[in-house]
Amino acid sequence: MRYSKQRETVYSVLCATDAHPDVAYIYRETRKILPDISLGTVYRNLNELVAEGLIKRVSAEGGAERFDANIEPHAHLVCVGCGKITDVKSSRFNLTHELDGVVRAEVTLYGLCDACRQNRSE
Ligand SMILES: [Zn+2]
Numbered sequence: 502m503r504y505s506k507q508r509e510t511v512y513s514v515l516c517a518t519d520a521h522p523d524v525a526y527i528y529r530e531t532r533k534i535l536p537d538i539s540l541g542t543v544y545r546n547l548n549e550l551v552a553e554g555l556i557k558r559v560s561a562e563g564g565a566e567r568f569d570a571n572i573e574p575h576a577h578l579v580c581v582g583c584g585k586i587t588d589v590k591s592s593r594f595n596l597t598h599e600l601d602g603v604v605r606a607e608v609t610l611y612g613l614c615d616a617c618r619q620n621r622s623e
């Protein structure tokens with residue numbers, strides 16, 4: 502498998518953040534390195550990386566599609582205040598999927614992130 506410069510760059514941009522960015526962010530950051538890349542190319546490369554299991558697509562209710570370079574099983578907390586997606590470190594939420602035919606499980610929790618909780622208590 503030949504990895505293109507474009508794909509490597511898109512992948513490294515995503516690996517550099519744990520903020521679960523959307524396509525717009527990845528496009529903006531990738532263009533700092535490859536000014537000529539198009540949004541369509543960024544999107545195609547993201548889809549290929551997802552198809553090959555190198556990154557994950559993160560779905561959150563009501564928000565734009567987000568991407569995650571962390572492919573270890575982990576739960577997400579989606580902030581109902583600001584929409585931020587953070588990784589949940591607790592292993593309590595890492596489901597083991599023992600049902601026949603199940604290949605993966607995703608846990609999404611909805612609540613307030615640290616920053617939003619602080620804002621509310623001030
Ligand atoms: Zn928040």
Ligand SMILES: [Zn+2]
Pocket residue numbers: 521569571575576577587588
């Ligand atoms: Zn994550």
